[in-house]
Amino acid sequence: MNEIELHNYNLEKTLLGGQSFNWDLIDGTFYGFFVDKVVKLKQEENKLYWQTYPEKDNFDFIKQYLRLGVDYNKILTQINKDEWVDASIKKYPNLRILKQDFDQTLISYIISANNNINSIRRIVRNLSRSLGKQVTVDNLTFNLFPSVESIAQAPLETLLETKAGYRARYLKDSAQKLFVEGQKLSNNEDEIIKWLLEFPGIGEKVADAILQYSLGFDNVTPLDVWVQRILIDLYLVDSKANYKKMRAWLQSYFNGYAGWAGQFLYEYYRNEYKFIKSKSLVGSDN
DNA sequence: TCTCAGGGGCGAT
DNA sequence: ATCGCCCCTGAG
Numbered sequence: 001m002n003e004i005e006l007h008n009y010n011l012e013k014t015l016l017g018g019q020s021f022n023w024d025l026i027d028g029t030f031y032g033f034f035v036d037k038v039v040k041l042k043q044e045e046n047k048l049y050w051q052t053y054p055e056k057d058n059f060d061f062i063k064q065y066l067r068l069g070v071d072y073n074k075i076l077t078q079i080n081k082d083e084w085v086d087a088s089i090k091k092y093p094n095l096r097i098l099k100q101d102f103d104q105t106l107i108s109y110i111i112s113a114n115n116n117i118n119s120i121r122r123i124v125r126n127l128s129r130s131l132g133k134q135v136t137v138d139n140l141t142f143n144l145f146p147s148v149e150s151i152a153q154a155p156l157e158t159l160l161e162t163k164a165g166y167r168a169r170y171l172k173d174s175a176q177k178l179f180v181e182g183q184k185l186s187n188n189e190d191e192i193i194k195w196l197l198e199f200p201g202i203g204e205k206v207a208d209a210i211l212q213y214s215l216g217f218d219n220v221t222p223l224d225v226w227v228q229r230i231l232i233d234l235y236l237v238d239s240k241a242n243y244k245k246m247r248a249w250l251q252s253y254f255n256g257y258a259g260w261a262g263q264f265l266y267e268y269y270r271n272e273y274k275f276i277k278s279k280s281l282v283g284s285d286n
Numbered sequence: 287t288c289t290c291a292g293g294g295g296c297g298a299t
Numbered sequence: 300a301t302c303g304c305c306c307c308t309g310a311g
Contacts (some may be wrong), residue, residue: 016292109293116292119308164304172297224293226287242300268291 001040002057006048008072010094011041017211017267019081021033021108021121022145031137035127035145037061038137039076053137067099067216073232075218079254079261084234088268097263098213102128102183104145105214110170113210119163126162127171170201189217204243212259219251221262230269233276 015023016028023032039062042049052058063069072094079085089095107127113122124131130148151159152175154185159168177199184195189211196207209222221227223246231237231246241249252259266272269276 110295112292113294114292114305115294116308119292122308162305163307167295167306201295206296211294222293225291226293270293 001049008094014096021124088264102214109206109209137246146177148175152179152219172195219260221249221259
């Protein structure tokens with residue numbers, strides 16, 4: 001494996017948290033499957049050992065995917081403006097944001113709608129097992145993430161067998177649309193969102209997830225039930241506020257880095273919710 | 287056995 | 300803008 005220096009990077013929390021669904025920790029090594037590759041990562045102290053397959057030594061991919069170029073300390077300084085973010089950073093230090101493949105992120109987050117992380121991970125693997133090519137690494141067999149073409153052309157029944165439920169139809173139709181149109185990406189946030197909302201199975205929340213996790217928009221974060229609870233419980237935002245209002249509040253408050261703040265707060269509150277509630281640090285009801 | 291919610295979106299109103 | 304419904308799964 002190749003070796004590089006890696007500082008301030010919590011690989012486990014970053015890869016196995018809620019932002020990607022394609023990594024497995026096997027005997028202390030992370031294996032991730034993508035549309036055209038398997039990636040192997042192992043962290044020891046301040047070293048990262050890495051390899052890509054079947055094309056070896058693709059450091060450009062590693063660097064972009066892990067976003068090794070960001071000024072992490074600067075980002076922390078920007079978002080650490082209250083006790084909640086401060087507690088999140090202390091509880092989950094060195095959490096990072098990935099820059100994932102666009103197609104894979106779009107498909108994965110259609111699956112994520114009204115679903116839980118374990119189930120999302122399972123469906124993603126079922127989909128890969130059913131439609132993705134097989135690759136062998138370290139005597140382990142991996143199924144690559146399926147191309148949008150293969151999802152578009154798969155019988156609906158095949159997609160239903162992945163346990164995607166009513167999302168199977170969205171997967172097929174959105175994959176078809178993406179296959180036909182390609183990635184019609186501009187630099188404008190609103191234009192991209194408008195286009196993403198045309199995909200069946202993509203609403204405001206999923207569109208924001210795609211912007212943050214695959215397109216590198218640092219001031220965007222998906223407002224799922226947890227982030228909305230955070231805004232209502234901790235930041236005392238009106239519980240009646242709609243998605244757009246809450247989104248605007250976050251973007252304004254975190255001035256350019258709502259994505260990073262959102263990731264910390266999400267991780268923190270999702271894990272500490274009951275504890276925080278029981279300590280009566282916040283109101284016991286909405 | 288049953289209810290409930292999960293990193294929500296859709297269609298009707 | 301709001302609201303009931305939805306495939307499936309695991310927790311309680």
